[in-house]
Amino acid sequence: MPLTAPAEPDPEPKMNWASFYAVISGVNRHSTGIGRIWLSVLFIFRILVLVVAAETVWGDEKSGFTCNTQQPGCNSVCYDHFFPISHIRLWALQLILVSTPALLVAMHVAHRRHVDKRVYKLSGRTNPKDLEQIKTQKMKITGALWWTYVISLLFRIVFEIIFMFLFYMIYPGYKMIRLVKCDSYPCPNTVDCFVSRPTEKTVFTVFMLAVSGVCILLNIAEVVFLVGKTCGKHLHSAGDSTMGAWIQHKLRSY
Amino acid sequence: MSWPALYAQLVGANRHSTSLGKVWLSVLFIFRVMVLVVAAESVWGDEQSDFTCNTLQPGCENVCYDQFFPVSHIRLWSLQLVFVSTPTLLVSMYVAYRNHCDKRRLLQGQEEELETLKKRRLPIAGGLWWTYLCSLLFKMLFEGGFMYALYVVYDGFQMPRLVRCDQWPCPNLVDCFISRPTEKTIFTVFMATASSVCMVLNLAELAYLFCSGWVCSK
Numbered sequence: 001m002p003l004t005a006p007a008e009p010d011p012e013p014k015m016n017w018a019s020f021y022a023v024i025s026g027v028n029r030h031s032t033g034i035g036r037i038w039l040s041v042l043f044i045f046r047i048l049v050l051v052v053a054a055e056t057v058w059g060d061e062k063s064g065f066t067c068n069t070q071q072p073g074c075n076s077v078c079y080d081h082f083f084p085i086s087h088i089r090l091w092a093l094q095l096i097l098v099s100t101p102a103l104l105v106a107m108h109v110a111h112r113r114h115v116d117k118r119v120y121k122l123s124g125r126t127n128p129k130d131l132e133q134i135k136t137q138k139m140k141i142t143g144a145l146w147w148t149y150v151i152s153l154l155f156r157i158v159f160e161i162i163f164m165f166l167f168y169m170i171y172p173g174y175k176m177i178r179l180v181k182c183d184s185y186p187c188p189n190t191v192d193c194f195v196s197r198p199t200e201k202t203v204f205t206v207f208m209l210a211v212s213g214v215c216i217l218l219n220i221a222e223v224v225f226l227v228g229k230t231c232g233k234h235l236h237s238a239g240d241s242t243m244g245a246w247i248q249h250k251l252r253s254y
Numbered sequence: 255m256s257w258p259a260l261y262a263q264l265v266g267a268n269r270h271s272t273s274l275g276k277v278w279l280s281v282l283f284i285f286r287v288m289v290l291v292v293a294a295e296s297v298w299g300d301e302q303s304d305f306t307c308n309t310l311q312p313g314c315e316n317v318c319y320d321q322f323f324p325v326s327h328i329r330l331w332s333l334q335l336v337f338v339s340t341p342t343l344l345v346s347m348y349v350a351y352r353n354h355c356d357k358r359r360l361l362q363g364q365e366e367e368l369e370t371l372k373k374r375r376l377p378i379a380g381g382l383w384w385t386y387l388c389s390l391l392f393k394m395l396f397e398g399g400f401m402y403a404l405y406v407v408y409d410g411f412q413m414p415r416l417v418r419c420d421q422w423p424c425p426n427l428v429d430c431f432i433s434r435p436t437e438k439t440i441f442t443v444f445m446a447t448a449s450s451v452c453m454v455l456n457l458a459e460l461a462y463l464f465c466s467g468w469v470c471s472k
Contacts, residue, residue: 021259033351044260044340051256053332056295064302068312068423178317192423194313196302199324207333 017047020099027102030109030139034222038215042099045211050091054204057197058088064196071188078182078193084170087201091208094163098215101152101159108148109139141226150226157219160212167209174209176201257287264339267346270376270386274459275342278452282339285448290331294441297434298328304433311425318419318430324407327438331445334400338452341389341396348385349376378463387463394456401449404442411446413438 021043028036065079141149167174176198183190195201261283268279301323307315376382405411413435420427432438 018256018259033347036350037347040343044263044336044343048256048260048336049333052336053329057326057329060302064316066312066316178320179313192313194316194423196316197320197323197326199320200326200329203325204329 017051020096021047024099024102027106030105030141030145031102032141032222032225034218034225038218038222039102041211041215041218042095046091046208046215047095049204049207049211050088050095054091054208055088057200057204058086060196061086065193066196067182067187067191067193069187069191071186071191074182074184074187074191075193077184078180078187078191081182081184082180082193087167087171087205090163090167090170094159094212097159097163098156101155104152104155105145105149108145112139112145146226146230150223153219153223153226157216157223160216160219164209164212171205174202174205176205257283257291260336260339261287263346264342267342267349270345270349270378270382271342272378272459272462274455274462278455278459279342281448281452281455282335286331286445286452287335289441289444289448290328290335294331294445295328297437297441298326300433301326305430306433307419307424307428307430309424309428311423314419314421314424314428315430317421318417318424318428321419321421322417322430327404327408327442327445330400330404330407334396334449337396337400338393341392344389344392345382345385348382352376352382378466383463383467387460390456390460390463394453394460397449397453397456401446404446408442411439411442413442 025039025043028039031039061083062079065075067075067078069075139145176195178195178198180193180195181190182193264279268276271279302319305315305319307318309315378386413432415432415435417430417432418427419430
């Protein structure tokens with residue numbers, strides 16, 4: 001029997017939370033201090049808890065969903081009626097959507113670096129050391145980058161709120177009930193269906209919502225910090241800035 | 255994002271720890287996280303599917319399981335390990351903040367000094383001493399809190415073989431049998447012991463910090 005060659009290592013990067021973490025943590029360098037705290041809270045208290053704990057709690061949600069009937073198909077239909085989309089999938093989507101505005105900032109930084117490199121080359125200088133420095137220097141959050149950063153923060157807040165609202169609409173009250181009564185076809189009449197691990201699911205739902213609230217507060221604090229810092233800078237240089245003079249004038253009139 | 259990624263984060267923060275802190279991190283990852291992942295998770299793997307009640311009434315097993323196991327041991331331990339590991343990141347955040355302040359004070363162009371700034375190990379004094387102390391206190395608080403929660407929820411560390419349940423829709427008082435109770439008791443006692451060892455290490459580290467702080471002030 002001919003020997004089979006050993007399987008080639010997969011050259012394609014796997015699409016999982018680990019590779020997602022690698023992509024998002026690259027943006028960390030251009031964040032404020034609050035932004036870095038937000039990222040740590042996101043990865044440790046949301047993604048890590050989701051992967052190591054919450055996924056196993058919801059693992060048997062369909063197999064453990066038991067209805068008081070022998071009618072085939074009734075279990076599936078009732079499960080589908082009461083759980084249109086599982087909590088785990090909603091959280092995964094929420095985490096992906098909430099993390100991706102950070103990529104707006106990464107794209108802007110890459111564009112700025114590209115422009116800087118072009119300007120540098122056009123001015124006749126080609127020192128490779130300086131070109132490397134342009135690639136690796138930390139950008140200051142000013143000008144257009146400031147607007148991109150603030151817009152990305154606002155998107156994050158909006159996505160978080162939308163998902164919390166969606167959760168409330170699909171699963172009112174945040175509490176997981178033990179028993180649901182179901183009379184969808186083909187169930188013969190109103191049957192009792194029992195949800196598996198309702199208390200544990202409630203505990204984790206409350207935990208994930210609390211951390212989501214903490215993340216919203218951190219994002220709001222970051223917006224306030226950025227706006228405050230910029231206003232402060234304009235006020236200090238009020239002499240040569242029309243914006244600063246305007247703000248000073250407005251403050252004096254109160 | 256899983257246990258190895260958390261380990262990578264903590265190992266980076268380890269550079270600024272005391273020797274006891276480094277021992278604590280090893281005990282945490284070898285005797286707790288690794289044991290949880292390679293052994294405990296498979297012991298509790300069939301906890302609900304093998305939870306058998308002496309009745310054919312549909313729903314009775316679900317309801318009785320939920321009554322006696324509001325939060326599984328495995329989830330409590332996972333949360334405990336996540337919460338206990340994170341105060342160490344307070345220290346890395348403080349070190350990053352200090353490096354940022356010191357970098358600003360250095361003049362432009364002194365590249366070698368900037369590099370040594372990044373790689374240096376800060377002595378545990380001043381602001382870093384207080385940050386380290388706070389992180390130790392938080393660690394002990396979380397350890398104690400979770401151990402107490404486990405003790406209260408499960409009335410001790412022993413897993414009974416049989417529980418009696420009369421929740422609706424069980425028709426009357428039914429006997430329900432837990433799968434692998436002895437193995438679960440062994441692992442519960444093991445994890446509680448490892449948690450106590452970690453608390454003792456934290457207390458020792460606290461005493462060491464106070465002594466070194468007192469000696470420094472003299």
